[in-house]
Amino acid sequence: DAGVIQSPRHEVTEMGQEVTLRCKPISGHDYLFWYRQTMMRGLELLIYFNNNVPIDDSGMPEDRFSAKMPNASFSTLKIQPSEPRDSAVYFCASSPGTGNYEQYFGPGTRLTVT
């Protein structure tokens, strides 16, 4: 298996622009998670889905952030409009939701908003 796939790996954009981050989870995994990592706040959960349905979005910082999972093999995290303080590494992870509930993380997308 290729693991969790994220694109793009790096994104540089100007303040005010819309940014879309993409994630393909591991096939067969029922749970998908979006995390954000910054030096100041560390690694924090933004939202997670179970069977394509959002379960907990309490970590989404504000209305500028939105996440969707239209099918079991694809999810997006959108920021509109983007701000410099959104600069961070965004990780997607998936989990089978059974067994040891291990989460498998993707390589991350490094977002820079200027």
Add this chain to the structure above:
Amino acid sequence: DAKTTQPPSMDCAEGRAANLPCNHSTISGNEYVYWYRQIHSQGPQYIIHGLKNNETNEMASLIITEDRKSSTLILPHATLRDTAVYYCIVRVVNYGGSQGNLIFGKGTKLSVKP
């Protein structure tokens, strides 16, 4: 907030055992101890988890005290590639609302030196 306390950094000589401590004095009876690590510029990687018995896998051993208030992750023969930030996390093993979320603290930065 993270329910665990870890030293911010540790050094270990290559080939020697690395013993990483974690304090989780408020752990509940249904919470497991999980360990993840994050190598620079990569997504976090699952290492091992346990409830109350000691556990061992191909990567590491986990020693949990009898009162479950602390644990130690042991890398038996550390290599340079084990240099990473190690996170100790306590969580319930299911997903219901926010109960199953991974809450990452600051972790321990382990530096393996030649």
